[in-house]
Amino acid sequence: MIRVLLVDDQPMVRAGLGLILRSQPDIQVVGERDDGDDIVDAVAGCAPDLVCMDVRMPGTDGVEATRRLRAADGPPVCILTTFGDQDVLWSAVDAGAAGFELKSATPENLIEAVRTVASGGSWIDGTLLGPILDSYRQLTRPTGRYADRVGALSDRELDVLRLMARGASNREIADQLNLAETTVKTHVGGLFNKLGARDRAAAIVFAYDAGLVRPRG
Secondary structure: OEEEEEEOOOHHHHHHHHHHHHOOOOEEEEEEEOOOOOHHHHHHHHOOOEEEEEOOOOOOOHHHHHHHHHHOOOOOEEEEEOHHHHHHHHHHHHHOOOEEEEOOOOHHHHHHHHHHHHOOOOEEOHHHHHHHHHHHHHHHOOOOOHHHHHHOOOHHHHHHHHHHHOOOOHHHHHHHHOOOHHHHHHHHHHHHHHHOOOOHHHHHHHHHHOOOOOOOO
């Protein structure tokens, strides 16, 4: 069972999200909050496997709340946003968010995003890839060509990166490549170093920007 904490300042949005998620037999909404204040205490109180977090909220916004959760080794965060919030997307990546889904997404996409992020994977709505890639280019200023860094990866690291970019968790990557999960973690660390990626989200953005995988839909 996937335990979800919903954080959004709009009651009707929370109600709609809750209705969609509660329709699934493997998802349970264990709590709701209308802002990011005391997010660490809220998580301690309901022990979710995943937090679905709005970006723009009064008081503590979604970016700062995500940063606090990740610093406290809390559960993964899936950011819920609108296309107009593209200016804050990279801040959310930097804060440690593992997923990004539009509030206008289909119920099927929202459910898939929740399942993917809760299992340890990463998720980026295809519509948001363009803005995230633009922010990546502007803020990271890669020092080498994509071909140079891609060429530095072993065939196995490329396999791991492609699966990671499609949202697979380390466990799922291990199963698909017939590897031990500890071996996958070693490959992930190696490709982070070779790409100069700070975290999983940055590596995934690089994979899309370098053309190693195609955006969904």
